[in-house]
Amino acid sequence: MRLFARRNFLIGAILVGLVLAAALLAGWIAPFDPVKNNFRNRLGAPDDIYLLGTDRFGRDVLSRILHGAQVSLRIGLAVAVLSGVMGGIIGLVCGWWRGIDAWLMRVMDGLMAFPGLLLAIALAATLGPSESTVMIALTVAYTPRTARVMRGAVLVARAQDYVEAARSVGVRTARLLWRHVVPACTAPLVVQQTYVFAIAILAEAVLSFVGVGPPPPQPTLGAIIADGRDNMVEAPWIALSPGVVIAMLVLGLNLLGDGLRDALDPRMRRIMR
Secondary structure (H helix, E strand, C coil): CHHHHCHHHHHHHHHHHHHHHHHHCHHHHCCCCCCCCCHHHCCCCCCCCCCCCECCCCCEHHHHHHHHHHHHHHHHHHHHHHHHHHHHHHHHHHHHCHHHHHHHHHHHHHHHCCCHHHHHHHHHHHHCCCHHHHHHHHHHHHHHHHHHHHHHHHHHHHCCHHHHHHHHCCCCHHHHHHHHHHHHHHHHHHHHHHHHHHHHHHHHHHHHHHCCCCCCCCCCHHHHHHHHHHHCCCCCHHHHHHHHHHHHHHHHHHHHHHHHHHHHCHHHHHHHC
16 A cells, blocks of 8 residues: 555556546447447537547547557557566576577667667568557567566676575575566566556557558557548547547556656665655
């Protein structure tokens, strides 16, 4: 409960919780079919029936946002978990076995030489637009960053006196890593993945906006913005509404990450006291 005493974490939890609850309940609370066209109501302004208006095909913007948020959260969570597992393993191996580190981290550095978003766009365009393709592309793009964070944490942990003492008395490497090194590296890894979660949601919106995300008619937040870009003057609600949801998610996840960092970092705990 100490986490909720921290303002950053509490505000972030509220923002993410609101969007998460709305997305999970989309099938019940969405007032209309998100993919059904109704040209008689195209570009309709927000009113008591269409709370966020309609797009150029007459589709309810609120219903599309609710279902699109599901896709964004699903992709963001998958990328955070997959890159956390893969990057965590790579960082653990590189931080502990320096011979492997000499070449494996050079591969990670090579991937990091490309901006993560551009690398993801190139991979998604090569593999073809689909939800699984976006997950793979973003995981490949952001795993090297997680690996570098994990490697740094392992290097710090292996220099600690208790780890050196365990090695000196002959504790097996597997047991030493699992019982002592990995727990010491969990906190920075968890904090890092909250930021990856936020970046993945933003990157998925960009991929959908440029046309290499999940294909139509599946609604995504980035695709909704792309649909509304040509009607910004007469129907600004089409593009602005999903933009607000993306901003809420990214801001909330970053605040969650800040709160977790403050709670899990002993140096920050001393400062807060």
